Amino acid sequence: MNSMIKMGMLCVFLLTGNVVFSQNSKEAKALLDEVSTKMSAYKNMFIDFSQTLVNEDAGIKYGDEPPIRGEIVISGEKYQLEYLGNTFLYDGKKLHVINHDEKEIAITKGDLDADDGFIYPSKLFTFYKEGYQFKMGKLQNINGRNIQFVSLFPIDSSSEIVKVELGIDAKTKHIYNLIQTGSNGSKTTFTITKFKSNEVLSDSFFTFDKQKYLAKKYTID
Structure with missing residues (x-):
């Protein structure tokens, strides 16, 4: 999986260690x-x-590139993510990465490896529970x-992550955005632009349809 796709998934989608918390934390x-x-x-969430991405050390400034758009449907640990022309389908047991440009599909057991500290869709609301120290930031x-x-x-x-800033709507208690600063100086901002919950989903929504893709001449690893 190339680094651009991986970096995006950090945000798509941290934190108590064995520390003594201040009142702020x-x-x-x-x-x-x-x-x-x-x-x-x-029961589920539909998120656009x-x-x-900003990295001033590398000459990438805010507004240099148009935002990358994506959408994800999450239900428990299952998700279907549309990002950079790829579909990431996790059924709770296997992850299917569907590259529509190359017509290639990679299937792996389990979700993406989170040992590197990256934030993946199925962990979006629980990732903070270990491995991080934290404090209240600004109200804006x-x-x-x-x-x-x-x-x-x-x-x-x-x-590889230096800091994560999680923006929370003070009224709805929904996540508004996530800003991740990398050790290389890059700052990736993931902003939720549309949110719906408890929509009607078919029983097969998170099921990989192998025959459908074979009929379309996709290669399955």
Whole structure:
């Protein structure tokens, strides 16, 4: 999987270690727990998102490139993600990466490996529960919405992630955006542009239809 796709999935979609929490971090944890409980209770979620990348050290400034758009449907640990011309279908047991341009499909057991600290769709609302220290950030008014930020810092000093800022709508307790700063100076921002929950899904929504793709001449690894 190329690095651009992998970087996007970090955001598509952190955090208590064995530390003594200050009052600030206790408040941050309470807020994150509230968000996780609320969003995890939905039967499913339909999310449209945009992703931007800034790396001033590499000469990539905000606005140099148009945002990358994507959409994801999540139900429990299952998800179907449309991103950069690829479909990522995880049925709870196997991940199917469908490359529509090349007509190639890779199938692996289990979800993507999260040992590197990356944030994957099925872990979007629980990733904060281990491996990070955190504190409350700023409360900002963004387009008329009060967004409370929580800053998260990896405990592992060798992590490719230096910092994660999670923006939370103070009214709805929904995630608004996620800003991830990498050790290479890059800053990737994932912003939710549309959100729906508890939609009607067919029983086969997260089922991989092998015959469908063979009929279309896709190669399956």
